[in-house]
Amino acid sequence: MAEFKEISPNAPLGAKLHNWFDNRFPxxxxxxxxxxxxxxxxxxxxFWYFFGSLAMLVLAIQIVTGIFLVMHYKPDAAKAFESxxxxxxxxxxxxxxxxxxxxxxxxxxxxxxxxxxxxxMYGSYRKPRELVWIFGCAIFLALMAEAFMGYLLPWGQMSxxxxxxxxxxxxxxxxxxxxLALLIRGDYVVGDATLNRFFSFHVxxxxxxxxxxxxxxxxxxxxxxxxxxxxxxxxKGPKGNRWSPDAPADGIPFHPYYSVHDIVGVSxxxxxxxxxxxxxxxxxxxxxxxNNFIPADPLVTxxxxxxxxxxxxFYSMLRATTDLMVNVLCVIIALAVVLGFVKCRCATAFKIGxxxxxxxxxxxxxxxxxxxxxxxxxxxxxxxxFFLPWLDRSPARSIRYRPDWHKWVYAVFVIWFLILMVxxxxxxxxxxxxxxxxxxxxxxxAMVGTLFYFGFFLLMPWxxxxxxxxxxxxxxxxxxx
Amino acid sequence: MSxxxxxxxxxxxxxxxxxxxxxxxxxxxxAGAAALATPFVTSFAPSERAKAAGAAVEVDIASLxxxxxxxxxxxxxxxxxxxxxxxxxATLKGLDGxxxxxxxxxxxxxxxxYARNExxxxxxxxxxxxxxxxxxxxxxxxxxxxxxxxxxxLPDDWKGGFFCPCHGSTFDLAGRVFKNKPAPDNLExxxxxxxxxxxxxxxxxxxQG
Numbered sequence: 001m002a003e004f005k006e007i008s009p010n011a012p013l014g015a016k017l018h019n020w021f022d023n024r025f026p027x028x029x030x031x032x033x034x035x036x037x038x039x040x041x042x043x044x045x046x047f048w049y050f051f052g053s054l055a056m057l058v059l060a061i062q063i064v065t066g067i068f069l070v071m072h073y074k075p076d077a078a079k080a081f082e083s084x085x086x087x088x089x090x091x092x093x094x095x096x097x098x099x100x101x102x103x104x105x106x107x108x109x110x111x112x113x114x115x116x117x118x119x120x121m122y123g124s125y126r127k128p129r130e131l132v133w134i135f136g137c138a139i140f141l142a143l144m145a146e147a148f149m150g151y152l153l154p155w156g157q158m159s160x161x162x163x164x165x166x167x168x169x170x171x172x173x174x175x176x177x178x179x180l181a182l183l184i185r186g187d188y189v190v191g192d193a194t195l196n197r198f199f200s201f202h203v204x205x206x207x208x209x210x211x212x213x214x215x216x217x218x219x220x221x222x223x224x225x226x227x228x229x230x231x232x233x234x235x236k237g238p239k240g241n242r243w244s245p246d247a248p249a250d251g252i253p254f255h256p257y258y259s260v261h262d263i264v265g266v267s268x269x270x271x272x273x274x275x276x277x278x279x280x281x282x283x284x285x286x287x288x289x290x291n292n293f294i295p296a297d298p299l300v301t302x303x304x305x306x307x308x309x310x311x312x313x314f315y316s317m318l319r320a321t322t323d324l325m326v327n328v329l330c331v332i333i334a335l336a337v338v339l340g341f342v343k344c345r346c347a348t349a350f351k352i353g354x355x356x357x358x359x360x361x362x363x364x365x366x367x368x369x370x371x372x373x374x375x376x377x378x379x380x381x382x383x384x385x386f387f388l389p390w391l392d393r394s395p396a397r398s399i400r401y402r403p404d405w406h407k408w409v410y411a412v413f414v415i416w417f418l419i420l421m422v423x424x425x426x427x428x429x430x431x432x433x434x435x436x437x438x439x440x441x442x443x444x445x446a447m448v449g450t451l452f453y454f455g456f457f458l459l460m461p462w463x464x465x466x467x468x469x470x471x472x473x474x475x476x477x478x479x480x481x
Numbered sequence: 482m483s484x485x486x487x488x489x490x491x492x493x494x495x496x497x498x499x500x501x502x503x504x505x506x507x508x509x510x511x512a513g514a515a516a517l518a519t520p521f522v523t524s525f526a527p528s529e530r531a532k533a534a535g536a537a538v539e540v541d542i543a544s545l546x547x548x549x550x551x552x553x554x555x556x557x558x559x560x561x562x563x564x565x566x567x568x569x570x571a572t573l574k575g576l577d578g579x580x581x582x583x584x585x586x587x588x589x590x591x592x593x594x595y596a597r598n599e600x601x602x603x604x605x606x607x608x609x610x611x612x613x614x615x616x617x618x619x620x621x622x623x624x625x626x627x628x629x630x631x632x633x634x635l636p637d638d639w640k641g642g643f644f645c646p647c648h649g650s651t652f653d654l655a656g657r658v659f660k661n662k663p664a665p666d667n668l669e670x671x672x673x674x675x676x677x678x679x680x681x682x683x684x685x686x687x688x689q690g
Contacts, residue, residue, distance in 0.1 A: 161621060165647060168620040183525040189557035193531060299552055299559040299614075301622035303646050319648055323661055369665045371618060428649035429634040443649075 035222055038244070040251025041258055042228035044476040048122075049226075049258075050265030051115035057266060058108045059214065065101040066203065073153065075199035077192035080155035081295040099281040105147055106287045107273055109310035112140060120388075121410065123397035124227040130389040132224065135217040137386045142213060144382070146206045147310065149198040152190075156292030157302045163198070164190045165305070169318075172372040189298060225251075230476045231398030237475060250476045286425075304427050312424025313417055314378045317453070319428060320446035321374035328447070329373075330362045377450060384457045391460040396469035403467030413456045420449045537684030539676070542609070550625060552614065555683050559614040559622055560671055562681065565600075569627075569654050570608060572640040573599050576653055581660045582667055590617060590669040593686060601655040601670055611673045611683065612656040614643075617666035621647035643668075 007019040022029055072091050074083040087094035116136070119125055125133030152163045167190060171181035186193030225235055225248075234248040241247050252258070282288040286309050291302040307315050337358035341351055365373065396402045399410065423446045430438045431445065535556045542562060545551055550563040577583040585592035585601060592601065600607040614622050623643040631637040634644060635651065643652040648663040656668030672686035 161647075165619040165621060168618075182527060183522075185527075186525055187527050187531045187557070188535070191531070191557055193528065197525070298557055299554060299622065301624070301646060303624065305621065305647050319663070322663060371663060371665055374663075427634070427646070433633075 035218075036255040036259070037253050038247075039222055039254040040234075040241070040244075040247045041226045041254050042230075042232075042234050042248075042250055042476055043252045043257075044228050044230060044250070044478040045226075045258065045261070046229050047265070048114070048118040048229070050262060050269070051111050051118060053262045054111045054265060054269050055108065055115055056214070057269070058104055058111055059210070061100060061104045062108065063207065065097050065104065066207075068097045069101055070203055075153065075196050077155060077195050077296075080153060080195060084154045096277070099277045102288055103273060103276045103281060103283075105150065106283070106308070106310065107269075107276075108143060109147070111269075112143060113310075116140070116385075117414070119227075121399045122227055122229050123231050123392065123394070123399075125389045126227075126231075126392065126397050127389065128224045129221070129227060132217060132220045133389055134386055135213055135220055137382075139210065139213045139217060140385070141382060142206055142210045144311070146202060146210060147308070149202040149206065151308065152195060152198045153202065154292055155195060155296045156289075157294045157296055157300075158289045158292040158305065160190060160296035160298065161301050161305050162307055163194065166307075167194070169375045169378070172369065172375045174368055174372060177372075191298075227397070228476055229398060230400060230473070231396065232472065232474075232476050234476065250478070306425050309421065309425060312422075313420040313453075314381050314424075316420040316424035316442075316446040317381050317450045318374045318378040319424070320443050320450045321370055321377045322443060322447075323370050325377075325447050325450070326365050326370050326373055328451070330365050332451075333358050333361050333365075377454075381450075381453060384454070388457070388460075391457055392464050393461050394464040394469065396472060401470045401472045403469060405467060406464075409456070409463065412452070416449045416452045420446060420453070423449070535684065537682055540681045540683060541679060542681050543679035545609075547608070548627070553683065555613075555671060560683050561610065561612050561614045563610040563654075565608045565610060565654055567608075569641060570600065572629075573653060573655050576640070576657070579659055580653065580657045581662070581665070583657060585657070585667055585670075587666050589666050592667065592670050593672060595686070596670040599655065601657065601667070603673070603675065605675050606678075609681075610655060611670060611681070612668040613671055615669070616645040616647065616650055616664050617658070617668065618645065618648055618650055618662075618664035621645050623650070623652060623668075626651075 004023055005019055007016055011019075069087065072083060072087045072094060074080060084098070087098050089095075091097075119133060119136070148163075148166060152159045167181055167184050170184060171177040173180060182188070184194075185191070186197055225233075228234070232250075234250040238249040239246055241249050241251060243253055276283060276287070280287075282290075289306075289308065291305070294302075306312065337355050340354050344351060344354075394402055394406070399407060423442050426442055428442050430441050432440060538553055538555045538560075540551070540553050540562060542551070542564075545562065545564045547564050547566045548569070550561055552559045552561055554560070585597050595603050598604075598607075600610070602609055602611065616623050623645040626632070626635060626639065626644045627641045629639055629641050632639065634649060640653070642654050643656070645651070645664065650662040650664035651659045652664075652668055653659070656670070658664045658667050671683055673681060673683045674686045676682050
């Protein structure tokens with residue numbers, strides 16, 4: 001235990017109070033210093049670094065508005081839709097709280113997608129930050145579960161049929177699938193039991209996991225230190241700044257420098273956020289879908305069902321996985337095996353092993369329904385993110401010092417992701433009305449997009465090593481202003 | 482901790498019987514934890530009330546005219562009862578080549594023996610189609626597309642049937658799924674039987690064997 005510190009009885013009240021607490025709860029001050037006033041972040045952060053703290057802000061908004069919504073909401077298939085309408089019409093300020101919560105859900109994904117893209121651009125997942133990235137991917141997964149289960153609660157048509165489709169995805173898993181889907185629903189169709197358990201998961205279980213993961217994400221980040229747009233390790237650079245002789249010379253204390261800096265980001269974000277809350281809470285049917293203003297009807301599916309925009313890239317990949325896609329995947333695997341035989345300078349045993357693995361993969365692809373592989377593709381699109389730290393082999397961490405054409409690879413990846421997002425919102429079938437273009441279906445384009453998405457990641461060990469990286473400076477690039 | 486003189490600490494020799502007991506009690510603890518988890522996991526399964534709710538439904542079909550379709554709820558799912566016209570019955574012939582499972586042989590949603598025919602209906606009233614109106618892909622309810630000919634999302638030689646709005650699966654007027662569509666199976670035929678010409682029982686087929 002640290003020594004008990006005496007303080008002069010004539011010291012100012014504030015100093016006495018500080019001393020009183022410091023003798024009894026020194027952790028409080030030690031942690032404050034570790035994570036705030038003596039956490040040295042690189043001084044060259046740009047606007048992309050707002051989105052981490054904005055994600056924390058949105059999490060806080062969701063928790064606070066959620067607590068108030070639960071005071072009026074009834075998780076009962078007979079009353080849920082009505083209670084949401086009651087919140088909207090009769091509870092004083094209820095509409096405001098609910099629109100903050102529903103806009104918050106979309107805002108969360110906007111912010112998190114941009115935060116992840118920042119990590120992708122500047123190589124923030126590279127050694128030694130692999131765990132920071134993995135905790136972040138787990139947060140993304142938990143967030144998807146949270147959003148999906150929350151979407152059932154208003155018990156509208158989209159809530160009902162969206163849940164029906166997604167829960168049925170699990171029944172596509174061979175052997176255990178149908179029983180698993182039954183355990184998730186707790187009934188033979190989505191019903192009251194499903195609503196109640198999704199409510200429980202949405203308000204208790206997943207938020208607890210989410211908060212735990214956010215804490216792990218931040219603790220791991222503060223252990224290894226923040227990356228920066230140059231991808232330079234400031235801890236390896238010269239030491240000593242005006243606050244401490246041991247701190248990295250290019251680091252500045254998080255508080256007050258970045259806490260104040262983030263207020264700018266928070267202000268701009270809140271302007272946009274409340275503009276949506278007040279003027280376009282439905283966002284033209286993208287944040288709150290029109291079909292969800294109709295109470296759930298287990299006998300009629302709406303003419304067009306689509307998930308909310310943030311799930312649509314993954315939903316497109318699900319729809320793209322038809323028998324055609326399975327055949328294409330078989331051909332790709334066969335080509336990869338042949339290429340490995342011809343090109344790979346490795347042991348024959350390894351080549352034979354790879355060929356056997358390829359044949360097994362093709363056999364499995366043809367054995368199970370395309371429906372199951374659709375689920376695998378959709379899940380794999382998220383799971384593959386976890387492996388990014390080991391897929392990227394570029395000598396330069398940040399996009400700034402990679403060969404210029406890498407920027408184009410990233411740009412094409414982002415464009416395909418956005419195209420998949422749009423395709424997921426649209427109805428399946430031909431994209432254009434003209435008969436001559438009838439072959440150009442939504443699923444066909446989505447298939448190309450899916451192959452590009454996975455190609456980006458799975459071929460990264462090769463393409464990220466190609467080209468000559470630019471010289472990386474010793475110190476971060478920073479212009480005082 | 483660190484200011485204690487290092488020399489005074491000598492690690493005790495490993496007591497193997499103590500270690501054996503530690504391992505044994507850890508295993509017992511793990512078994513206890515698994516036993517404790519069981520009631521929590523089983524609570525996810527459908528409740529007795531949900532299981533009991535699957536009772537059979539009786540439907541009056543006297544007023545159902547040719548070409549009309551009726552939807553009733555059975556086990557929370559829509560069941561379609563459709564009296565097909567002779568022209569509609571005629572469209573079922575010659576589709577075999579375009580269908581994924583023309584003879585209803587797949588077993589994911591087993592078709593009762595009495596409905597394993599072209600009309601997928603009992604022989605007493607072959608024109609009456611009784612199917613669960615839930616797509617075998619991901620559980621949406623397909624919509625009626627009885628109008629024949631070219632139209633959006635459907636082939637130009639469309640002869641009438643059902644279309645799933647979620648992922649584009651198409652079914653003929655016997656609920657048989659077309660090839661190269663996301664749905665792997667034909668629409669499910671529930672167990673059903675005729676109590677009389679005007680009364681249909683959905684959910685049980687033992688009455689008439």
